[in-house]
Structures are given as structure tokens and as C-alpha cells.
């Protein structure tokens with residue numbers, strides 16, 4: 001994918017994240033890997049809904065700006081550390097979605113409750129220890145807690161979702177918010193029973209096997 005296409009896609013994902021209420025105001029940030037060791041990332045202080053492709057900043061993973069007229073997101077350290085640690089990750093989305101943030105504030109991980117979540121994410125969503133956002137300490141804590149997973153809750157802060165494409169990371173961010181809402185609503189009615197771990201594995205394996213078809217199904221329309 002060309003740099004220009006990737007810039008356009010980040011802008012589209014930003015608008016979608018607004019539509020789905022995963023982002024509000026100037027909060028949150030979105031990035032995509034470009035080549036092996038560069039990334040395109042949203043600028044600091046912009047509403048993601050109002051971005052233009054030319055606003056996106058091209059950087060190397062050492063934190064140097066290669067092309068861009070604006071200051072990049074203050075969360076550059078965590079985005080670049082994830083790309084360095086995870087060769088399989090090509091996109092990172094950081095949201096402040098409402099139900100997930102309620103769990104991040106109370107320090108409760110999201111269990112796997114629904115078959116959709118088991119298939120498309122495949123693991124419970126752990127909570128990081130608190131660290132000040134934008135710091136190396138925060139970046140290291142996110143990478144440590146994320147491990148090989150697709151999403152983490154950031155203690156007293158929000159969500160980070162990753163994927164092999166922007167669509168994949170966006171879908172995970174959306175599913176995390178849906179699963180958090182389900183968890184909170186179901187808990188208010190009684191015990192929210194998690195899916196059995198073997199069943200989660202079975203659903204996840206079946207999903208990964210059909211991922212070629214799934215990928216087409218997941219293609220977002222821009």
C-alpha cells in the first residue's frame with residue numbers, strides 16, 4: 001500500500017471511530033506501520049474526525065519525524081515500541097471508549113463472554129499497571145501486558161487495540177467496547193459467565209482458519 005493510501009485510510013478510520021463513539025474530542029490516536037521500520041501517526045491536538053491525509057505524520061521508529069507539518073501524537077513511544085516488539089502488528093489504535101474506560105478505571109479485565117469476541121479477539125483483555133501516558137515506562141508496561149494479544153486496557157486511561165491491518169485493529173477496538181458493555185450490563189443482571197477456555201480456543205482456531213474470507217467480510221467501506 002502506498003503512503004498516500006495509508007494516509008487516507010487512517011483518516012477514514014478516524015472518522016469511523018468517531019461514528020462508532022470510540023473517540024471524542026481530540027483524544028486518542030491512530031497509527032499504521034509503513035515499510036518495516038516507519039509509521040504514519042495522527043498529529044497531536046486534532047479531532048480525528050477533521051483530519052486530512054496531509055495532516056498525518058511520517059516517522060521512523062526511533063521517534064524522528066520524516067515528513068509532516070504538525071507535532072505527532074504524544075503517544076509516539078507506545079506506538080513505536082509495539083511495532084518494534086511485534087512484527088505481526090501493522091496498526092495501533094488508542095481509544096477512550098466509554099464502557100472499556102469504566103473497567104480500566106476500576107481495574108477489571110474484560111472476560112471472553114461472547115462467541116464473536118472469542119473468534120475475532122480470542123483472549124480476555126488485561127489491564128496494565130498505571131503509568132503516565134506518553135512516557136517510556138507507559139510504553140513498556142503496555143507492551144509487557146499486551147504480550148501476543150490484540151488489546152489491553154490502560155489503567156485509569158483507555159484502550160489500545162492492535163491488528164495486522166487498520167481494519168483489524170479498528171474491529172478489535174470496537175469489539176473491546178462491545179464486550180465491555182456486555183460485561184457491565186450482564187454483571188448488573190447477575191453473574192456474567194465467561195466462555196469456557198477450550199471453547200474460546202476452538203472458536204478462535206476456526207476463525208483463524210477462515211480468516212481469508214473473514215478479511216474480505218471485514219473490509220470497511222471508505
Ligand SMILES: [Zn+2]
Nearest residue numbers: 028094157158
Ligand atoms: Zn489517551
